[in-house]
Amino acid sequence: MASLRILQVCALDTTAETMLQPLLLALRDAGHDVGIACADTGASDKLAAQGFTMHDIPIERKIDWTSNWKTIRSIVHILKTGRYDAVHVHTPVAAALGRVAAKRAGTKHIVYTAHGFYFHEKMGRVTYQLTYSVEKWLARFATDYLLLQSGEDYELANRKRFKATKRLMHLGNGIDLTRFYPQARQGNEAFTFLFIGRIVEEKGVLELLNAFENVVSQEPDVRLIIAGEMMESERDQTTKHRFLERLREIPNIEYRGFVEDVPRLLQQVDAFVLPSHREGVPRSIIEAMATAKPVIATNIRGCREEVIDGTTGYLVDVHDETQLAARMTDLVNNPDQATEMGRAGFERAMKHFNEADVIKRQLDLFSTM
Incomplete structure (x- = not known):
């Protein structure tokens, strides 16, 4: 060559x-x-x-x-x-x-x-x-x-x-499948969702906050971890200000900023959520699947190539906060089903990604x- x-x-x-x-x-x-x-x-x-x-x-x-x-x-x-x-x-x-x-x-x-x-x-x-x-x-x-x-x-x-x-x-x-692997969470921690992505409008982060506010009003122990940068180079500087305002208004949300050790972070949660408006073929979903986490994502190009609705997680409509909250609540109330979806996602990640x-x-x- x-x-x-x-x-x-x-x-x-x-x-x-x-x-x-x-x-x-x-x-x-x-x-x-x-x-x-x-x-x-x-x-x-x-x-x-x-x-x-x-x-x-x-x-x-x-x-x-x-x-x-x-x-x-x-x-x-x-x-x-x-x-x-x-x-x-x-x-x-x-x-x-x-x-x-x-x-x-x-x-x-x-x-x-x-x-x-x-x-x-x-x-x-x-x-x-x-x-x-x-x-x-x-x-x-x-x-x-x-x-x-x-x-x-x-x-x-x-x-x-x-x-x-x-x-x-x-x-x-x-992804590098040697870096991600399933590991059961220890103890009786509250059901925890994870979002990883840029803090911009097109990632659906504001809809996620609104949906989670609905979820936590019904399930007071549920938690949400958000990881992602707010970069000055982003065209969208408006969303981060609204995001920071909403963080002060909604309980049980932990914002961690940029996280290097994503595999370790995924071991600390029960499910992954990505309500984007536009994606290619997002790596973050593959990483969650490889860690045997059920995934809730929007029904758009890329996400629907990764997530099998009802089998490895759920697909919801873009901007639909009510549907997103309902699917998050479904996972919280059906932990055995969430676990089974995670296993199916793991098998799919190993085979295709x-x-x-x-x-x-x-x-x-x-x-x-």
């Missing part, structure tokens, strides 16, 4: 550290020279210490033509001076700008992993059509290989001819270049 110089492009160094690191290490260990272009928010030094060439680029996580053009020029300069053979892009805005830059730089291979197409079924018709058209245009004219984590995204891209089928791959998603398989598919692709 020929060694390649591969530039990975994403919005933030924290994304590279938390989401892409297993792939980055596998590419490095396979003999490829890996660079990373992203905004430096504090994790770049740790990545550089692992042998990756870091490129700090200015990047807005929204459409801003002046800023976006600066980002494109920066990536073009990196690609040309670094003599990169391939660029592999991630996250919506960074992926779009990185592909435009790669075409301008004449980069030989352009790979895009869609962790979840930005357009989705809950968008308004005009916004959906606009973002759909941009994604399709970029796939056709500025992408050599399109990798889809979501099976639904793959079927759509194939059906709508985003690329020739041989240039599409259903990549899937997975192994990170090693996902990484191998990508290594195999790069080996053909």
